[in-house]
Amino acid sequence: MLMVLLMGAAIWGIGLAMKAPVRDRLIMLGVLLAGVLAIQLILPDGHPLREATGSEPEFWVLVAGLGALVWGYRALLRRLRSRAQPQAPAAPAAPGGPFTDDELSRYARHIVLRELGGPGQRKLKDATVLVIGAGGLGAPVLHYLAAAGLGTIGVIDDDVVAASNLQRQVIHGVSTLGMPKVFSAAERIADLNPHVTIRPYHRRLTSDIATDLFAEYDLVLDGSDNFDTRYLVNRACVATKTPLVAAALTQWEGQISLYDPGSGGPCYECVFATRPAPGLVPSCAEAGVISPLPGVLGAMMALEAIKALTGAGETLRGRMLFYDALYADTRIMTLKKRPGCPACGGGA
Amino acid sequence: MTLKGALLGLALAYGTLWGGAQVLAPAFGRVPIPCTGEPLRMQSPLFCATLRNFVTPELRALARDAAATVAAQYPGTVTLALDGNLPVFDGVPLIPHLSHDDGEKLDFAFYYMDDTGTYLPGRTASPIGYFAFERVGTDVCGDTAGPMRWEMRWFEPLTRDLALEPARTAALVRALLDDPRSGKLFLEPPLAQALGLDHPRLRFAGCGAARHDDHIHLEL
Numbered sequence: 323m324l325m326v327l328l329m330g331a332a333i334w335g336i337g338l339a340m341k342a343p344v345r346d347r348l349i350m351l352g353v354l355l356a357g358v359l360a361i362q363l364i365l366p367d368g369h370p371l372r373e374a375t376g377s378e379p380e381f382w383v384l385v386a387g388l389g390a391l392v393w394g395y396r397a398l399l400r401r402l403r404s405r406a407q408p409q410a411p412a413a414p415a416a417p418g419g420p421f422t423d424d425e426l427s428r429y430a431r432h433i434v435l436r437e438l439g440g441p442g443q444r445k446l447k448d449a450t451v452l453v454i455g456a457g458g459l460g461a462p463v464l465h466y467l468a469a470a471g472l473g474t475i476g477v478i479d480d481d482v483v484a485a486s487n488l489q490r491q492v493i494h495g496v497s498t499l500g501m502p503k504v505f506s507a508a509e510r511i512a513d514l515n516p517h518v519t520i521r522p523y524h525r526r527l528t529s530d531i532a533t534d535l536f537a538e539y540d541l542v543l544d545g546s547d548n549f550d551t552r553y554l555v556n557r558a559c560v561a562t563k564t565p566l567v568a569a570a571l572t573q574w575e576g577q578i579s580l581y582d583p584g585s586g587g588p589c590y591e592c593v594f595a596t597r598p599a600p601g602l603v604p605s606c607a608e609a610g611v612i613s614p615l616p617g618v619l620g621a622m623m624a625l626e627a628i629k630a631l632t633g634a635g636e637t638l639r640g641r642m643l644f645y646d647a648l649y650a651d652t653r654i655m656t657l658k659k660r661p662g663c664p665a666c667g668g669g670a
Numbered sequence: 671m672t673l674k675g676a677l678l679g680l681a682l683a684y685g686t687l688w689g690g691a692q693v694l695a696p697a698f699g700r701v702p703i704p705c706t707g708e709p710l711r712m713q714s715p716l717f718c719a720t721l722r723n724f725v726t727p728e729l730r731a732l733a734r735d736a737a738a739t740v741a742a743q744y745p746g747t748v749t750l751a752l753d754g755n756l757p758v759f760d761g762v763p764l765i766p767h768l769s770h771d772d773g774e775k776l777d778f779a780f781y782y783m784d785d786t787g788t789y790l791p792g793r794t795a796s797p798i799g800y801f802a803f804e805r806v807g808t809d810v811c812g813d814t815a816g817p818m819r820w821e822m823r824w825f826e827p828l829t830r831d832l833a834l835e836p837a838r839t840a841a842l843v844r845a846l847l848d849d850p851r852s853g854k855l856f857l858e859p860p861l862a863q864a865l866g867l868d869h870p871r872l873r874f875a876g877c878g879a880a881r882h883d884d885h886i887h888l889e890l
Contacts, residue, residue, distance in 0.1 A: 383679075526870060
């Protein structure tokens with residue numbers, strides 16, 4: 323028996339020295355074990371070779387059984403891991419590749435626009451954007467960006483679809499009640515435009531992931547409904563030099579701007595230096611919101627994103643647009659960097 | 671060698687392996703969840719026999735405390751644990767779970783009641799603790815379900831017609847999440863909503879992972 327163990331150790335050691343793959347070394351050990359078993363089962367009792375490799379085959383049968391168990395476990399695990407890998411999409415997006423006939427037909431009304439054209443549509447296809455929240459603002463943003471042909475859209479939200487959302491969050495429906503909003507939105511987007519790669523993140527945005535996540539995207543659109551998230555989004559955008567389109571609304575009014583301190587504009591915290599006291603600004607749930615208002619502001623956010631990504635026209639960088647839906651009134655205010663801004667430094 | 675001898679040899683070999691694992695487990699930072707007793711034990715001795723009941727000491731203490739909290743709230747409650755981890759080796763998952771590989775994950779069975787609403791201590795709808803899905807509301811994944819989200823329809827005839835006991839199940843989830851040692855807990859969103867549960871560390875495992883409306887998954 324000792325001789326067999328020494329032979330096994332020698333096979334392993336030589337294989338190691340020759341940098342043979344583990345699989346090959348295991349096969350060699352298997353061959354050795356099979357040989358020993360054959361000797362034990364074929365040769366008669368008392369045969370010198372049988373005595374030298376252990377007089378009874380039971381031990382080697384157990385060793386072989388244990389080896390088979392480990393091999394079987396590994397094979398099963400490999401199979402499970404392979405199944406758990408994300409499946410390749412049926413029609414993989416091909417950034418950089420030519421437009422398909424379906425895409426050319428789908429984006430024809432964009433391609434004829436002088437300010438956009440084929441090059442602009444190409445920029446949209448190659449772009450990656452992250453949408454914070456799949457709620458009132460996120461719904462129209464996701465709808466229009468997907469329809470416009472954004473190549474990759476990430477969306478992060480930890481909420482599930484509730485009946486009270488359907489009054490304004492038009493990307494969800496009765497059939498998706500109770501479903502995480504990001505998956506509900508992903509289903510709708512896949513139906514609307516299969517050329518878009520959608521990355522749903524069903525979780526709350528937290529400071530420990532924000533910077534790494536934002537670094538994967540060209541632009542962020544913030545449709546969140548609370549100040550903690552807005553300040554967190556701004557800090558992460560500043561840290562990663564990612565332009566931010568942010569809007570906010572309540573009841574009949576909304577506001578929107580593009581914050582891009584990396585290109586000389588102010589950041590969100592330059593404009594909103596201090597967050598309102600808790601309870602001072604009521605949420606949509608508390609104060610209410612008129613149904614089409616998130617649609618108006620969300621569509622504006624998508625439009626600002628398209629302009630920022632393609633270079634068309636003039637964005638709201640350094641300006642804030644206010645929309646008063648009750649009196650059909652719009653105003654624009656110029657924004658400036660705030661010296662000493664703790665988020666972006668204010669250019670100091 | 672006779673068949674009886676072979677079986678005896680196999681039993682002896684497995685017994686040695688099993689006993690060796692019990693001895694070696696502490697060296698790998700693992701301790702067993704008890705197979706008997708109250709208020710916490712494994713759902714079936716089979717988990718112990720197949721060495722699927724090992725976790726880190728911290729996780730066992732957390733599970734014991736949570737079980738004791740539920741038992742204090744509802745006397746006579748027995749909390750049943752399901753798959754933990756192997757007794758040795760980090761990085762070797764406990765098949766079919768791909769995440770139970772470091773002693774820091776543990777599944778719990780739901781509590782169940784009979785037709786009259788009476789809690790049934792130590793009973794589960796599924797004989798193995800898994801795959802008796804609650805299927806509350808609309809399926810959260812629909813067409814986006816991945817290949818690891820097993821539906822196990824063929825297993826349904828093998829499950830008992832028992833209803834989930836909501837008060838104890840919600841109490842266990844709360845006890846686990848209220849403990850600062852816990853990391854995150856997986857439950858299907860519609861079930862969590864039906865149980866009135868909401869917590870930042872209460873998560874959905876995603877459509878690429880197994881369903882979590884037949885058991886509770888906890889990790890440090």
